Amino acid sequence: MKIRSPGSFGFSLFLLMLLGYFVLESSAYSPRARIVPWVVGIPTFVLHLIVTLAHRFPKLLHGFDIDVIALARRDRPSSASGESAPSDDGIGPRVELVKLLTIGAWMAASFIALYLVGFLPMLFGFVFLFLWFSGGISWWRSFIIGVVFTGAVWAVFHTMRLTLFEGSLRGAYVPPFF
Amino acid sequence: MFDPLLTAAGRLAELSNLLLVLLGTGFGLAIGILPGLSILTAMALALPFTFGMDPMSAMFLLAGVMGAAPFGGSTTAILFNIPGEPFNAATCFDGYPMASKGEAARALGISAMSSALGGVFGLLILLALIPAVRQIIFAFGPPEFFMLILFGLVTVAFAVPGNMVRGLVCAGLGVLLSLVGFSSTTGDLRFTLGSRNYLWDGLSLSPFFLGIFAIKEVVEYYAQGGSIAPTGEKIRAGLKGTLAGAIESFRYWREFILGSLVGVVVGILPGVDGTVSNFLSYTLAMRGSRHPERFGTGVPEAIVAVESSNNSKDGGDLLPTVAFGIPGSSTMAILMGAFILHGFNPGPLFLREHMDIVWGIILGRLLSSLLASTAGLLAAGLMARLTFLNVIYLVPTIFGLSLLGAYAERENIWDVLLAIVAGLFAYGLVRFKFPIVTLVIGFVLGQMAEQALLQSLQMSFGDYSIFFTRPIALILFFLMILTLFFPFFKRASKEAIP
Numbered sequence: 227m228k229i230r231s232p233g234s235f236g237f238s239l240f241l242l243m244l245l246g247y248f249v250l251e252s253s254a255y256s257p258r259a260r261i262v263p264w265v266v267g268i269p270t271f272v273l274h275l276i277v278t279l280a281h282r283f284p285k286l287l288h289g290f291d292i293d294v295i296a297l298a299r300r301d302r303p304s305s306a307s308g309e310s311a312p313s314d315d316g317i318g319p320r321v322e323l324v325k326l327l328t329i330g331a332w333m334a335a336s337f338i339a340l341y342l343v344g345f346l347p348m349l350f351g352f353v354f355l356f357l358w359f360s361g362g363i364s365w366w367r368s369f370i371i372g373v374v375f376t377g378a379v380w381a382v383f384h385t386m387r388l389t390l391f392e393g394s395l396r397g398a399y400v401p402p403f404f
Numbered sequence: 405m406f407d408p409l410l411t412a413a414g415r416l417a418e419l420s421n422l423l424l425v426l427l428g429t430g431f432g433l434a435i436g437i438l439p440g441l442s443i444l445t446a447m448a449l450a451l452p453f454t455f456g457m458d459p460m461s462a463m464f465l466l467a468g469v470m471g472a473a474p475f476g477g478s479t480t481a482i483l484f485n486i487p488g489e490p491f492n493a494a495t496c497f498d499g500y501p502m503a504s505k506g507e508a509a510r511a512l513g514i515s516a517m518s519s520a521l522g523g524v525f526g527l528l529i530l531l532a533l534i535p536a537v538r539q540i541i542f543a544f545g546p547p548e549f550f551m552l553i554l555f556g557l558v559t560v561a562f563a564v565p566g567n568m569v570r571g572l573v574c575a576g577l578g579v580l581l582s583l584v585g586f587s588s589t590t591g592d593l594r595f596t597l598g599s600r601n602y603l604w605d606g607l608s609l610s611p612f613f614l615g616i617f618a619i620k621e622v623v624e625y626y627a628q629g630g631s632i633a634p635t636g637e638k639i640r641a642g643l644k645g646t647l648a649g650a651i652e653s654f655r656y657w658r659e660f661i662l663g664s665l666v667g668v669v670v671g672i673l674p675g676v677d678g679t680v681s682n683f684l685s686y687t688l689a690m691r692g693s694r695h696p697e698r699f700g701t702g703v704p705e706a707i708v709a710v711e712s713s714n715n716s717k718d719g720g721d722l723l724p725t726v727a728f729g730i731p732g733s734s735t736m737a738i739l740m741g742a743f744i745l746h747g748f749n750p751g752p753l754f755l756r757e758h759m760d761i762v763w764g765i766i767l768g769r770l771l772s773s774l775l776a777s778t779a780g781l782l783a784a785g786l787m788a789r790l791t792f793l794n795v796i797y798l799v800p801t802i803f804g805l806s807l808l809g810a811y812a813e814r815e816n817i818w819d820v821l822l823a824i825v826a827g828l829f830a831y832g833l834v835r836f837k838f839p840i841v842t843l844v845i846g847f848v849l850g851q852m853a854e855q856a857l858l859q860s861l862q863m864s865f866g867d868y869s870i871f872f873t874r875p876i877a878l879i880l881f882f883l884m885i886l887t888l889f890f891p892f893f894k895r896a897s898k899e900a901i902p
Contacts, residue, residue, distance in 0.1 A: 234836045241577070241838075248580045251595055259592035262854040263583060270576025273569055322627055326831070329626045329799075333619075333824050336807070340820060345808065353800040360626075361796040375801060379808065386449060390808075391817055402601045403818055 231281070233319065238278040245271045332356060341400070344393030350376040412460070412763035416771070421464045428468020429772045433779060435469075436476020436488045442610065443473035443489060445812065447738040451745070459746040463761055464768045466742055470735060471772025474714045475519045475780055482511045482707075483791055484632065484802070486618045490609075490848055491717075493617075493841050494682040494710045501702035504632060508791045513649025514707045516780035518660060521653075522712030523773035525664040526671070526719025527766050533672070533723060546859035547870050551880035553853045556680040558884050559687050561842050571842045574833065578846020579853065581607055589858050602818045611810035611819040612826050612847065616840055618806040619827025624834070625795035625802075632791040646781050652704055659689045659709040667713035671720020671733070683845065685713035715773060719766075726754050726762050739765075 249271050252263035280286045332352070339348040354372035357363040363371075383390055392398040415421055428450065435446035446469045454462035477488020482499035495515070502511040544552075557579075561571030584595045585606025596603040653660070663685035670681035689709035690699045699706050725736040729750035743750045748758055755762060790798075810823035830840050864870035871877050 231836075237832050237836045240832075241573075245577065245580070248595060255592050255594060256590060258858060259587060259590040259594060262850075262857060263580060263594070266576050266579045266850075270573055270580070273576070274573045277569060277573060325627045326623065329623050330828060333803070333828070336803070337821055337824055340807070341817060345811070349804045349808075353804060356800045357796065361799075363796070371797070375804065379804070383808075388812060389815065391811060391815070401816055401818065404599050404601060 345390040408759035425468040429472040432469035432472030436473040467768025471769040472776035498706035509645035510649035513646035516777040517650040517653040518711035520777035522715035526716030530719040547877040550856035575842040575846040578843040579850035582850025611823040615823035615826025620830035656705040656708040663709035663713035664716035667716035668720040671717030
């Protein structure tokens, strides 16, 4: 039987690998440290393995898949496994993927900008450019919204005496990750 | 008994103290509405301003913040599907669908009234339970806490719309994510991918929560476009809709009492997060409803149950704090810090020696809760109109505020990255029908569960039967099994009916 939704199957595989990482990594820890990762991780892995395999063999999930809302209905309940495939919600999967990649790119760019130049320039730039290019709003309206938003943020943080990150290019300290 | 009450009431009636409650209320509401800035942030920010104040006045300011923040968090949950706090998450289930249908004002009205009455109810129960609190609190040890947390996790997986298997998977994943970092109970550094700096402290709750709810929502707004509520339709907005919702909440008195009782009981138990009460009350209201299939589509009784529970738990978590010096929640821990700052010694004698301060907190929270709800009722119509705005305006503003919120707690830029990654991950979960709420609950409760488990095993010298030989733990275990397997029995019995 063909897998109906490759995107859903791919995401399930990713989750399975993530859960597998937690279970396998735990074997390197002391017995006390691995109790909860194993007690929780192994059943979770097994349950998700069933969810993942159900993409190829839907009947696998039939016995386990319970939708409690469906059970409350007066008519005969059906298994919820038929609802595991994602719905379009009015936009095609290709359009959705393009939009997801676009917003992901905006978020990545905003983080890089934040890292380099700090919050205030990043916020203004993001609001202005996003509304103008992605939102289709006129450049002057986008500019005004950007200025007002950034100004409000500055005012609130200045009043609360909270410091905003100023960017690595301006000498702000970036704590180590590793 | 009445002298401390009269003292506190007299002090509250002073203009300067009334203004302090008002200031605390406004601050708490504003912080509650902003994603990422939680009640803890509000309390921590307000605390230094109490230096030099009279202790009673200081408590009025803090009580104002505590009383208002929960309702502020509900507002964003209803309008934007972004809970202000983890314990506002269940409000999204039915509040946001109502807003999507153009009934945001009605939902806010129901929320405001239920919050106000829940706060009053919780405080009244608090007063009634003061003599019995010792027995309740000391009946719960680590084995009982562990079973209660497990029961809470299973109940949450049961309550979310959709299927239970995915709910349990997400709950398990949330617990595993909570274990990232250095474990103070075992001394191990776990799942840090080689990071000995940033991930030493694990995944911080605030940026993780912001990413899961707020940034995920930003991605959804962008992907779907349009506006939150349908435009071009005649809907009940404005004060009329709000008042109609407020009056309508009185119809659901059963859900109100149930939610309030659950909130108080869970609030009393120290260390158990208020999120559990949120979902427990939602689940119980759904199970007791004549039309449980309507839950999740925007039903008023769901909002009543959840909102009354949110505010009544505040009465519950004050109890162990003032009766024993055991903070009932993180917010209470900050309040205890305020006690120490102002020269008080929190502990078993606090109730006897400083009952006027306790009354001051109670009355201050009561007033704040009523003020916040009134402000909510008056402003609901205006706030509801935000749901008709094109989401393209919401995307950059909410995203910007979320990044600020993620950064604000620890002033660490990597928290911002965590929020973004969590948001994209959460979008994938939601897109492919995994409930993110159970992920958050598992994350919040995971470390508590591990601590309780290891403490229990220490008590019993490694004997697991401790969970089955203590009556309360055993009862909770059976309730958990019942909750897990009841849907299967029900389905089997329904399929047997021709």
